[in-house]
Amino acid sequence: xxxxxxxxxxxxxxxxxxxxxxxxxxxxxxxxxxxxxxxxxxxxxxxxxxxxxxxxxxxxxxxxxxxxxxxxxxxxxxxxxxxxxxxxxxxxxxxxxxxxxxxxxxxxxxxxxxxxxxxxxxxxxxxxxxxxxxxxxxxxxxxxxxxxxxxxxxxxxxxxxxxxxxxxxxxxxxxxxxxxxxxxxxxxxxxx
Numbered sequence: 001x002x003x004x005x006x007x008x009x010x011x012x013x014x015x016x017x018x019x020x021x022x023x024x025x026x027x028x029x030x031x032x033x034x035x036x037x038x039x040x041x042x043x044x045x046x047x048x049x050x051x052x053x054x055x056x057x058x059x060x061x062x063x064x065x066x067x068x069x070x071x072x073x074x075x076x077x078x079x080x081x082x083x084x085x086x087x088x089x090x091x092x093x094x095x096x097x098x099x100x101x102x103x104x105x106x107x108x109x110x111x112x113x114x115x116x117x118x119x120x121x122x123x124x125x126x127x128x129x130x131x132x133x134x135x136x137x138x139x140x141x142x143x144x145x146x147x148x149x150x151x152x153x154x155x156x157x158x159x160x161x162x163x164x165x166x167x168x169x170x171x172x173x174x175x176x177x178x179x180x181x182x183x184x185x186x187x188x189x190x191x192x
Contacts (some may be wrong), residue, residue: 001135002051004176006058010036013183021185048076051132063132071126072133075118079137083111086143105151108144112157115141119159138167 003010015024020031028035028045036053042052055064060172089096090104115137118125125133141164145152154162166174 001138001172001176002054002063002132005060005063005135005172006054007060008054008057012180016182019182021183023185044125048080048136051136055132061129063130063135065127065131068126068131068133072131075114075125075133076136078111078114079140083108083144084140086111087140091143091147093171100124105148111157112141112144112160115156115163116160119163134163138164142168 013021013024015021015033016034024035025031027037027043030045034045034046034047034050036050038044044053052064086104086108089099090101090108093099093101093104096104115125122128124130126136141160145164155161
């Protein structure tokens with residue numbers, strides 16, 4: 001979403017992780033997605049770093065607000081290092097039979113409550129307009145909510161539901177959610 005928002009043309013290569021192409025493995029031995037290979041050969045293989053790179057190229061609506069950086073870094077770190085663990089346990093609870101699924105959901109709700117409080121103060125997580133923080137956290141909240149959408153729609157997270165609906169119905173989101181055929185190393189990717 002950050003690359004699309006920044007307007008930077010890139011060549012997309014849809015990768016099936018069960019069949020990782022050699023070119024991807026050569027570019028990034030981590031063998032995870034996303035991987036961004038720049039024209040000069042530099043490789044960026046962390047989502048947040050790719051987002052920062054894209055916004056450093058072009059940030060038309062000021063998603064990077066320098067004075068919000070400490071709060072943004074803290075919230076994204078909590079998302080990536082704590083909430084994501086609870087999300088994975090909740091989403092794939094059958095792999096973690098130590099506790100019932102509801103226990104993992106309850107642990108994830110600590111973060112949902114934190115976001116709900118922030119959304120009671122602003123229309124977005126840290127500001128009255130979207131920032132990098134919203135885009136960095138949105139995919140994880142989307143995954144969490146879709147584990148049990150009926151539960152979420154009946155939950156007290158009104159601000160979070162409105163925030164999520166804003167992103168889910170946005171042109172930006174729909175423009176990046178197109179399905180592509182798996183990339184064949186003999187062909188080029190799709191210009192995005």
